[in-house]
Amino acid sequence: MxxxxxxxxxxxxxxxxxxxxxxxxxxxxxxxxxxxxxPFIFTNNSAxxxxxxxxITIIFALAYNMLLGQGGMLSFGHAVYAGVGGFACMHxxxxxxxxxxxxxxxxxxxxxxxxxxxxxxxxxxxxxxAGTVFAMISLGVGELIAACSVIIVAFFGGExxxxxxxxxxxxxxxxxxxxxxxxxxxxxxWLMISAILMYLYSRTPMGRMANAVRDNPERAEFLGxxxxxxxxxxxxxxxxFAGIAGALFAINYEILTEENLNTTQxxxxxLVTFLGGVGFFFGPILxxxxxTLVQTVLxxxxxxxxxxxxxxxxxxxxxxPGGLAGLLMMHVPAWRMGKIGHLAWPYLKTLGGGxxxxxxxxxxxxxxxxLRHASIGxxxxxxxxxxxxxxxxxxxxxxxxxxxxxFGICRATAPALVEAWNEANAAPKVAP
Amino acid sequence: MTAALALEGLTKxxxxxxIIRGVDLAIGKGERHAIIGPNGAxxxxxxxxxxGRFSQTAGTIRLHGTDLAGKAPFQINRMGLSRSFQITNIFxxxxxxxxxRCSLLWAMGYRYNFWSMVGRSRALxxxxxxxxxxxxxxxxxxxxxxxxxxxxQRALEIGITIAGGADVIMLDEPTAGMSHSETDYIVDLIRxxxxxxxxxxxxxxxxxxxxxxxxxxxxxxxxIIATGTTEAVRANPKVQEAYLGGVLEDH
Numbered sequence: 001m002x003x004x005x006x007x008x009x010x011x012x013x014x015x016x017x018x019x020x021x022x023x024x025x026x027x028x029x030x031x032x033x034x035x036x037x038x039p040f041i042f043t044n045n046s047a048x049x050x051x052x053x054x055x056i057t058i059i060f061a062l063a064y065n066m067l068l069g070q071g072g073m074l075s076f077g078h079a080v081y082a083g084v085g086g087f088a089c090m091h092x093x094x095x096x097x098x099x100x101x102x103x104x105x106x107x108x109x110x111x112x113x114x115x116x117x118x119x120x121x122x123x124x125x126x127x128x129x130a131g132t133v134f135a136m137i138s139l140g141v142g143e144l145i146a147a148c149s150v151i152i153v154a155f156f157g158g159e160x161x162x163x164x165x166x167x168x169x170x171x172x173x174x175x176x177x178x179x180x181x182x183x184x185x186x187x188x189x190w191l192m193i194s195a196i197l198m199y200l201y202s203r204t205p206m207g208r209m210a211n212a213v214r215d216n217p218e219r220a221e222f223l224g225x226x227x228x229x230x231x232x233x234x235x236x237x238x239x240x241f242a243g244i245a246g247a248l249f250a251i252n253y254e255i256l257t258e259e260n261l262n263t264t265q266x267x268x269x270x271l272v273t274f275l276g277g278v279g280f281f282f283g284p285i286l287x288x289x290x291x292t293l294v295q296t297v298l299x300x301x302x303x304x305x306x307x308x309x310x311x312x313x314x315x316x317x318x319x320x321p322g323g324l325a326g327l328l329m330m331h332v333p334a335w336r337m338g339k340i341g342h343l344a345w346p347y348l349k350t351l352g353g354g355x356x357x358x359x360x361x362x363x364x365x366x367x368x369x370x371l372r373h374a375s376i377g378x379x380x381x382x383x384x385x386x387x388x389x390x391x392x393x394x395x396x397x398x399x400x401x402x403x404x405x406x407f408g409i410c411r412a413t414a415p416a417l418v419e420a421w422n423e424a425n426a427a428p429k430v431a432p
Numbered sequence: 433m434t435a436a437l438a439l440e441g442l443t444k445x446x447x448x449x450x451i452i453r454g455v456d457l458a459i460g461k462g463e464r465h466a467i468i469g470p471n472g473a474x475x476x477x478x479x480x481x482x483x484g485r486f487s488q489t490a491g492t493i494r495l496h497g498t499d500l501a502g503k504a505p506f507q508i509n510r511m512g513l514s515r516s517f518q519i520t521n522i523f524x525x526x527x528x529x530x531x532x533r534c535s536l537l538w539a540m541g542y543r544y545n546f547w548s549m550v551g552r553s554r555a556l557x558x559x560x561x562x563x564x565x566x567x568x569x570x571x572x573x574x575x576x577x578x579x580x581x582x583x584x585q586r587a588l589e590i591g592i593t594i595a596g597g598a599d600v601i602m603l604d605e606p607t608a609g610m611s612h613s614e615t616d617y618i619v620d621l622i623r624x625x626x627x628x629x630x631x632x633x634x635x636x637x638x639x640x641x642x643x644x645x646x647x648x649x650x651x652x653x654x655x656i657i658a659t660g661t662t663e664a665v666r667a668n669p670k671v672q673e674a675y676l677g678g679v680l681e682d683h
Binding site: 200201203204205206207208209211212215216218219220221222223224225226227229230233237 | 483485504506514517521523525526533534537539542543546547548549550551592596
């Protein structure tokens with residue numbers, strides 16, 4: 001252990017960076033305990049469905065970040081590796097004789113291998129160059145395979161996709177995975193395994209060189225490493241874990257369709273990863289959690305959820321390119337200096353104003369939507385537990401004024417927040 | 433004895449423009465060889481040809497007797513040739529320590545290893561720390577390389593270049609853009625870290641050249657017009673003409 005202590009940065013800010021740490025056990029233990037305990041807190045089926053979806057998205061986003069964050073490769077077609085892994089698993093589930101002898105928890109390995117196999121083939125030519133060339137090839141291959149899904153019906157099942165029954169597998173210690181909760185623990189176990197493996201991968205010579213090639217491919221070549229092979233191996237590893245995510249999707253939903261591998265899906269995983277933050281290992285985890293919550297919870301509340309998600313994404317790209325993880329990690333220096341408390345009140349004022357303004361703006365958007373798209377004669381709408389007539393002036397005034405006041409407060413208090421921020425991050429003025 | 437680096441009839445054209453026009457040069461093992469010449473003489477192009485960044489139009493390049501034709505930079509590097517760049521070329525987002533550690537990986541036999549933890553290898557950590565000690569960047573160990581001062585980045589660049597243990601070190605204008613004191617510092621650094629190695633450098637600063645090199649080649653318009661010890665080259669009438677007469681007046 002002693003060499004780890006001397007070899008690693010002692011500052012938490014740097015230890016937390018995706019690049020430079022040994023495996024600190026605490027976060028992993030907390031995550032494991034949380035995964036075990038969560039179903040006891042959120043017991044209803046829909047909550048478990050959301051958590052399953054979340055866990056699958058986390059694995060996929062982490063796999064995607066092996067490319068984007070660790071390797072500097074922007075892929076516009078990564079859903080195909082998850083999708084093909086999932087389709088392959090669906091076929092295995094439907095291959096009754098074989099599947100009857102295979103315990104379901106081992107199925108994701110096959111998904112991973114199929115994802116990896118496809119990534120090996122595509123990566124052999126797509127990883128020659130990074131940047132635009134790679135992005136364009138990934139887009140092209142993504143479109144190609146998505147188009148194949150309606151052509152090669154035997155494998156992709158055409159428009160209705162492929163479905164199967166996971167319970168025909170060999171019972172695993174008596175568990176047949178009839179219930180959602182059993183599937184939850186299967187997915188949770190794979191989430192832990194995959195996340196740990198992907199984390200460890202980033203600590204290996206290959207993982208380190210992936211960062212080096214991302215930062216400066218030419219320099220890496222003059223250190224004895226072929227940038228192309230480094231990219232290729234990252235791509236293959238990423239394809240493996242994407243395939244695992246696809247397999248878990250197959251297990252969870254028991255159906256795969258073209259939607260699982262089309263470019264929309266590829267776009268979503270890019271969005272999830274970027275929202276969470278590509279610069280830190282745990283970024284995609286945050287992104288997947290937030291995205292899934294927004295997607296499932298918000299979509300129950302409003303038809304316009306995708307619109308709000310788009311705004312969040314654009315705001316992230318423009319104002320917080322480090323994503324949610326970057327936003328969190330920005331606060332580490334102030335926290336280490338014990339001055340994070342100084343930020344609480346200014347934050348409350350500015351963000352509170354922002355929140356009020358956002359809710360007001362959301363109300364305006366919803367009212368416009370209702371006014372334009374509700375059936376004729378339907379003047380009544382319910383917003384924030386209040387029912388009112390969207391064709392009268394008063395609600396518009398209230399929403400408009402709320403928006404103005406909210407953003408007004410936000411804007412008026414912003415300079416104070418900036419000042420508090422600078423103060424909290426200023427080096428202590430004590431003589432060394 | 434085979435030369436560490438031997439060029440025979442090397443030419444390079446970009447389109448119709450011939451940049452390197454038949455260079456013959458042999459650099460012996462352990463030699464400290466400076467390539468000088470006016471701007472645009474083709475010094476950097478020559479470097480890029482030797483290190484596999486460009487492919488030659490004609491002629492051969494041999495490293496320890498092995499022909500380098502068609503070899504990629506990473507293959508040439510594995511054969512024991514390492515280079516620095518005129519424009520600082522490091523991994524700016526990675527820490528100084530990580531920069532050096534990455535440059536040790538291949539030399540320490542890790543290749544495309546994805547099953548061992550770099551943090552657990554004492555040899556890697558100690559090796560990287562030893563290099564940091566040599567280039568006096570131990571205090572900067574955990575900072576992102578991009579935030580270092582220019583001179584520190586140049587020192588790091590030299591550290592990365594020598595870390596892999598290559599026996600032929602090529603430095604492209606190691607003191608470009610430096611102040612006098614920084615230049616003195618880097619010259620001392622280069623002298624200590626390249627002991628026992630073959631050193632090939634391109635340099636404009638004659639103080640640096642005379643301080644480090646024992647052999648000098650003068651490259652003018654893609655041709656080597658003189659090679660020899662510093663005294664011999666200085667006394668060479670062709671060099672005097674090129675440097676004091678024709679070429680300099682063009683600029």
